[in-house]
Amino acid sequence: MSDIFFPLAVFFAAVFTNNILLTNYLGMCSFLSVSKELETSAGLGIAVTFVMAVTTALNWLVYEFVLVPFQLEYLRFIVFIIVIAAFVQLIEMIIERYSEGLYFALGIFLPLITVNCAILGASLFMVIREYTFMTSFFFGLGSGLGWFLAILAMAGIRQRLRTAKIPAGLEGPGISLVIAGFMAMAFMGFNGMITIS
Amino acid sequence: MAASKLKKTFLAPLGKDNPVFVQILGICSTLAVTNKLENTMVMTLGVMFTTALSSWTLSVMRKWIPSRIRMMVETMIIATYVIIVDIALKAYYPEMWKQLGPYVGLIITNCIVMGRIEAFALQNKPMLSLVDGLASGMGYAYVLLIIAFFRELLGTGSLWGYQILGSWWTNWSIMIMPPGGFFMLAIFIWIVREAILKEGHHE
Known part of the structure; x- marks a missing residue:
């Protein structure tokens, strides 16, 4: 594969085949606790990306x-x-100053992001895999979008599940983990589309 | 009096206040290494070391830390211990260090470490905080070790790298792949929660 397309391959791999949440379990804490509502999940997803x-x-x-x-x-x-x-912190100050609407939409998620393991994880992976600058940027963008996709799907499914009858012990985090497991299996279907070493 | 409090502090995280199946904290960085028992052991030892010592350090310093920059100081302390773990592993156990990859560094963002500091070490004496940190780490470790035990056994038919099950065994490859981790943790939480709910009915 030529060098120009490598960042793009890494980008698609990060979204689908090597999804940072579903294959590396990073960003689970906020994934499990925030995915109750579609709208808040979308807000957090955009901020994370x-x-x-x-x-x-x-x-x-x-x-x-x-x-x-x-x-x-x-x-x-x-x-x-x-x-x-x-x-x-900087982003929080900027959007608080210039866009009140955006601040109320995204502001509450920003402090949550500092402790999101996926963010630090992406940076650590980038060092270990020795990516170049462009590749690192696309890897970060792709990992963020992949996380966004996963939390959005999870929130959608959980909204449908609200009326379902679930065994008492499995309610809450238990059922979310089962869904995440099925989602991970579904994403394994993308395997082989892109292979990066 | 003091001894009983120490004992209570030690036992709570192992049972009714367990960080994993009761508080659902900190599964991020460690679930990824539960496909092998050996990796899980090393990783959870690192987590125990970090939680215990960073709780102790913060408790010693708690009266001098201005509350505005508290988070930053906490992160620095945690990161210091994680760097110690990382360097020690790299020096004495390089193959393991390579396999664990970025996950050692991710102990920093493990919610348990920060959570115990915020919830306990800020208000308590150093010794008690050390015990609390250690016990939280242990409560976390045994859950992950159980998960790793089943994942490695079912997924590869071996334990700690040694073949246990004979040739009649068909490997459940799904167990060592990512979905297996999600399913095992879900099953574990399910069983424990059912047991807790049942106990609640009897009382």
């Missing part, structure tokens, strides 16, 4: 131009978390 795409690219720059030259790679956990937290 945006933050993940930008922070993965930012962290790539920081890693490549600050941590590697000074041989501080072992500090990456702390540095990545700080970059993510600072970026989220």
Whole structure:
């Protein structure tokens, strides 16, 4: 595969075949607790996608131009978390200042995002897999969209389930995990479409 | 008096306040490694080390931390211990370090660590916080070890890398693939919750 298309292949792989939630179990906490309503899930999904795409690219720059030259790679956990937290804080301040509507729609989700393991996870995967800058950006964007897709589907299914009769012990997180398992199986159907090493 | 409180602090996270099946916290980073018993063991030891020591450290410092920047300080403390785990693994157990990949670093965002600090260590003495952190880590560890036990056994017919089941056994490959983790955790939560509900009816 030529170099120009590699970022695109990584993008599609991150959305479908290597979905960060359904194959790596990242971002489960907010996935299980927020997926009750379709609208809030969509809001959180958009926020996660945006933050993940930008922070993965930012962290790539920081890693490549600050941590590697000074041989501080072992500090990456702390540095990545700080970059993510600072970026989220900055976005919160910007949208609070310029768009009140957006602030009320997305503002409440932003603090939740700093502790979303999928965001840090995307940055750590990017380092381990030695992606280039463009690939990292598309990987972050794809992982975010994949997460968005998964939580949206889950919220839709859970809304339908509201009237269903579920065994008492399985209510809440139990049934959500079963659904997530079936979704993971469904996504396995995409396997073989794109293979990246 | 003090001993009984210590005991209570130790036992609660193992049973009725278990972080995994009662509070549904922190499954993110560790569920991914439960397809092998050995990986799970190493990973949960890392989580126990981090929760116990970061709870203790924060409890020692709790009177001097300004509440506005509390979260940032907590994250720094947790990240420090995670880096220790990461470096130690890389130095003494490089194959395992490679297999666990990014998941060691993701202990930082594991909700249990931060959750215990926020809920317990901020108000309690260092020793008690250490015990609470350790016990929460253990409550978490045994649940994941049970899940890993079944996933590895059913998925590959082996345990800890040794073949247990004979050639008559057909591997359930789904168990070591991602859906297996979701299903096992769901079944585990289901069984435990039914048992808790039943107990509630008797009382």
